[in-house]
Amino acid sequence: MASTIVEARGVTKDFGTVQAVRGVDLSIAPGELFGLIGHNGAGKSTLFKMMLGLIPITSGEIRLDGEPVNGPRFRETRRKIGYLPENVVLYDNLTGLETLYFFADLKAVPRRECAGLLDKVGLSHAAGRRVREYSKGMRQRLGFAQALLGTPRLLFLDEPTTGLDPGAIRDFYRILRELKGEGVTMVLTSHILAEIQERVDRLAVMEGGLIRATGTVQALREAMNLPLTLEIAGGAGLAEQVGRVLEGIAIESIEEAGSVLHICLPREAKMPALARLATLGDTMRDLRVREPSLEDVFFGYRNG
Amino acid sequence: MLSIDFRQIAIVAGKEFWDRIRNRWVLAVALVFTAFALVIAYFGAAQQGAVGFRSIEVTIASLVSLVIYLIPLIALILGFDAVVGERERGSLDLLLTLPITRRELILGKYTGLAAALAFSTIAGFGAVGLILSPQLNLTALFHYAGFMFSAILLGLAFLSLAVMLSVFASDRTRASGLAIGTWFFFVLVFDLLILGMLVVTAGDYGGAVFPYLLLLNPADVFRVLNVFTLDEVRTLYGLATVFPEALSSPTILGGVMLAWIVGPLAIAIWRFER
Numbered sequence: 001m002a003s004t005i006v007e008a009r010g011v012t013k014d015f016g017t018v019q020a021v022r023g024v025d026l027s028i029a030p031g032e033l034f035g036l037i038g039h040n041g042a043g044k045s046t047l048f049k050m051m052l053g054l055i056p057i058t059s060g061e062i063r064l065d066g067e068p069v070n071g072p073r074f075r076e077t078r079r080k081i082g083y084l085p086e087n088v089v090l091y092d093n094l095t096g097l098e099t100l101y102f103f104a105d106l107k108a109v110p111r112r113e114c115a116g117l118l119d120k121v122g123l124s125h126a127a128g129r130r131v132r133e134y135s136k137g138m139r140q141r142l143g144f145a146q147a148l149l150g151t152p153r154l155l156f157l158d159e160p161t162t163g164l165d166p167g168a169i170r171d172f173y174r175i176l177r178e179l180k181g182e183g184v185t186m187v188l189t190s191h192i193l194a195e196i197q198e199r200v201d202r203l204a205v206m207e208g209g210l211i212r213a214t215g216t217v218q219a220l221r222e223a224m225n226l227p228l229t230l231e232i233a234g235g236a237g238l239a240e241q242v243g244r245v246l247e248g249i250a251i252e253s254i255e256e257a258g259s260v261l262h263i264c265l266p267r268e269a270k271m272p273a274l275a276r277l278a279t280l281g282d283t284m285r286d287l288r289v290r291e292p293s294l295e296d297v298f299f300g301y302r303n304g
Numbered sequence: 305m306l307s308i309d310f311r312q313i314a315i316v317a318g319k320e321f322w323d324r325i326r327n328r329w330v331l332a333v334a335l336v337f338t339a340f341a342l343v344i345a346y347f348g349a350a351q352q353g354a355v356g357f358r359s360i361e362v363t364i365a366s367l368v369s370l371v372i373y374l375i376p377l378i379a380l381i382l383g384f385d386a387v388v389g390e391r392e393r394g395s396l397d398l399l400l401t402l403p404i405t406r407r408e409l410i411l412g413k414y415t416g417l418a419a420a421l422a423f424s425t426i427a428g429f430g431a432v433g434l435i436l437s438p439q440l441n442l443t444a445l446f447h448y449a450g451f452m453f454s455a456i457l458l459g460l461a462f463l464s465l466a467v468m469l470s471v472f473a474s475d476r477t478r479a480s481g482l483a484i485g486t487w488f489f490f491v492l493v494f495d496l497l498i499l500g501m502l503v504v505t506a507g508d509y510g511g512a513v514f515p516y517l518l519l520l521n522p523a524d525v526f527r528v529l530n531v532f533t534l535d536e537v538r539t540l541y542g543l544a545t546v547f548p549e550a551l552s553s554p555t556i557l558g559g560v561m562l563a564w565i566v567g568p569l570a571i572a573i574w575r576f577e578r
Contacts, residue, residue, distance in 0.1 A: 049397070052397075052401045053401070054397050054400055076403075078401060078402060083397075083398060085394050088394045089394055089395065090393075090395060093326065093327060106312060106403065106404055107403060146398075
């Protein structure tokens with residue numbers, strides 16, 4: 001197996017005079033759960049569509065599993081791909097099971113796989129109901145089942161949790177973990193950054209048609225060098241004592257909210273600050289270190 | 305260019321066809337055809353002061369006038385959202401990531417819709433043929449079968465136009481507007497234009513060309529195919545002398561109709577693949 005399953009080199013896309021994607025390089029390894037984040041208009045949907053061969057590439061090249069997108073043997077590659085479009089509306093007049101049969105036939109997957117997949121996404125109770133009676137979340141789950149037909153090696157999921165309730169979102173990521181265990185590569189986009197930050201292996205931040213950064217969430221945090229927050233709970237006189245022991249350490253801000261102090265400080269000041277705070281003893285009841293969220297990182301890249 | 309996988313075409317065609325069977329589209333259209341054809345067969349000659357079935361040729365002549373309005377409309381309504389509808393739902397992108405080419409997708413859609421349209425035409429007019437059959441001889445049955453076959457070709461030609469519009473239109477609303485416009489143009493405006501030109505030139509210039517201009521309209525091809533190839537009808541309409549012999553050949557007219565089916569579909573595929 002190749003060391004990269006998704007490979008983009010110098011990819012650009014022009015729509016008339018607008019350059020939607022401006023030279024993207026990207027490598028995704030087999031078995032990775034990869035997130036693509038960016039605000040609307042950042043170019044991630046365009047990049048997604050080019051990876052799937054839905055729109056032509058202006059310049060550069062994308063290869064999936066070693067095969068150029070829309071190359072002569074790409075039809076075979078498509079059999080290994082599953083795709084869940086954003087806000088997909090499937091066929092209202094078909095039942096859930098019939099919908100899967102249709103897509104299974106087109107993918108040359110035996111129809112007997114379909115019932116099991118509906119069960120996997122928690123829709124077996126609605127298999128015989130028309131899709132027009134499905135809720136938004138059920139439609140999304142049916143779309144996901146469709147993407148899983150034929151045990152794909154590579155899954156593209158565009159805003160996959162839109163319309164799902166929290167329980168369904170948890171189930172969804174549980175299935176993604178199982179698939180990852182089976183070696184499936186997954187590329188997903190999301191605008192709910194908090195949702196994907198603990199769940200993806202690596203991610204790319206897209207902005208203005210460019211990939212601004214690629215890496216693990218932790219690597220991006222460190223590369224951005226965003227400040228950390230220490231949250232300290234304690235009794236009376238806490239602020240005063242904390243202020244005293246942290247004297248001389250470069251603190252960006254201190255805010256007091258009820259009985260909790262929020263101290264914002266640079267990453268490199270974390271260990272010295274913790275060592276000094278440890279001397280406070282019983283005055284301090286609790287301490288938490290809050291890493292910058294993916295939101296913070298994302299807006300850091302956007303604004304910086 | 306990728307080769308064509310007929311299995312994929314058959315899967316898409318099967319879905320389109322069964323969709324129309326299940327939502328009773330085929331049944332409804334067939335019933336409309338049957339009802340109109342029966343009424344026309346029995347009352348079509350009322351203008352001549354008689355009620356009741358007279359002859360197959362008079363019946364066909366009356367049916368042609370009906371079908372020329374109805375079938376293009378039904379075919380355009382059937383096909384106008386074939387592609388643009390999928391695009392608007394978001395399912396087109398999904399279909400195109402599957403192992404199916406754009407060409408196969410269009411051919412599958414067209415084949416399935418064409419089968420539904422042909423099926424309802426055969427069922428609707430066929431039922432009337434059965435009812436009339438005791439009063440028909442073999443020649444009359446042959447003429448009626450020819451009428452049914454040409455009605456199917458007419459439907460397929462307008463379905464082909466509809467699918468082409470569906471590829472070019474950016475949304476369903478525009479596609480439906482284009483479909484209605486196409487119907488108006490070919491069914492109502494085209495003949496008036498030709499007639500107008502004929503009157504303006506007083507038949508002095510290129511009078512011989514005008515009959516051939518009718519080939520630019522599949523509805524007219526259908527009319528010519530049915531009206532000018534039946535002797536009794538030609539006499540009835542008093543047209544026997546004005547139409548060139550070459551154009552009353554069913555083979556040539558059938559070939560032109562075939563071009564009207566293949567042409568727009570080929571343009572649709574060409575455009576969709578870009």
